[in-house]
Amino acid sequence: MSVNRAEVEAVLATLELPDGGTLISRDMLRALSVEGSEVRFVIEVPSPEIARRMEPLRAAAERTVAALPGVTRVSVALTAHGPAAKAPPAAAGPGGAPPDLKIGGHPKSTQGSLKPASVASIIAVGSGKGGVGKSTVSSNLAVALARAGRRVGLLDADIYGPSQPRMMGVNKRPASPDGKIIEPLHAHGVTMMSIGLMLDPDKAVVWRGPMLMGALQQMISQVNWGDLDVLIVDLPPGTGDVQLTLCQKAEPTGAIIVSTPQDVALLDARKAMDMFNTLKTPMLGLIENMSTFHCPNCGHETQIFGHGGVEAEAKKLGLPFLGSLPIDLDTRLAGDSGTPVAAGDSPMAEAYAQLAEQLIKDGIA
Secondary structure: OOHHHHHHHHHHOOOOOOOOEEOOOOOOOOEEEEOOOEEEEEEEEHHHHHHHHHHHHHHHHHHHHHHHOHHHHHEEEEEEEOOOOOOOHEEEHOOOOHHHOOOOOOOOOOOOOOOOOEEEEEEEEEEOOOOHHHHHHHHHHHHHHHHHOOEEEEEEEEOOOHHHHHHHHHOOOOOOOOOOOOOOOOEEEEEEHHHHOOOOOOOOOOOOHHHHHHHHHHHHHHEEOOOOOEEEOOOOOOOOHHHHHHHHHOOEEEEEEEEEHHHHHHHHHHHHHHHHHOOOOOOEEEEEEOOOOOOOOOOOOEEOOOHHHHHHHHHHHHEEEEEOEEOOHHHHHHHOOOOOOOHHHOOHHHHHHHHHHHHOOOOOO
16 A cells, blocks of 8 residues: 555654744744655755754654554655855855745645636656757747737746757846736747846855756746747756746646657657656657758768657657657758747748648647
8 A cells, every 4th residue: 555645744743832822823834745656855944053953853743653554665855945044146056046926935845736717738858968958949949939919928847958048149137126026028929037137147056956856846836928829948957956846836727748859859859758648747749859960061861869769769659749840950050040940931930830720720829
């Protein structure tokens, strides 16, 4: 018999904190994960000083959950989101302090959905590995859908490597007049938000999981997205905290996987698909990027990464194949310049327009 999330939360709610309340009522539980017989979670407190006094409670929480029938392994981490003491800038860590989003401080745990009521559909664009063009597809698909008449939002959820500000040609810091709700930016007919707009572009983000999840929650639920037909979420590569939070908290309509054709990329794409299946997020289809290369000088076609691997995978899994996109110099130049190629009238713009039309026809966007 396996344990479930509700059972874990129920036993944790019985542990009284020294100054009153419980881990649940005081909103200190983060990143609870129940995978078969293994349970993991984080206890987050306001400061390192409090954390040092909370070790007995952490140990008690671990013992209590371990005593549940069906639990074979428990991992409980104790962390603090506040600084131990005010330090000069030179003493800051390699990633600096987390940015002040000016929208209500540290994010709170939510039991319900984070999905804004004004957003009709959320589409996650993911990949098993980096470098397959997922962000390029996300930005161009967003622009193509906007040109097709849809009200589109684009959320850059790649916290460690945000690229949408460059690709969409925006660099202004978003405003938050009331200090609670953040106003997104607009470019090429798309409403957009990225953690990259809040940070020094040359500084690395060195955050633990709870901070990643908190930032994502804020950018979904505390941004004034307005009325949208579809919000496209450009996910980081892999199968980590951001994907877990999005699928569990934001109830995406479904996910699109971007992969290049070769077997090495498909190995990781399969892991991403398995993750979405595990999290009960519907798979909307697969896109093959960098499918072929047309020489602009002689017109010769070369299949640098192979061709058709993603389509064959989609057929094998019974999933929709949404199309193939070639390696294209103009697409790269357009992304670097801040005007996605889908905003123009080139053959690549037409390819993205057809992809957008297919998603609209299928009722996805």
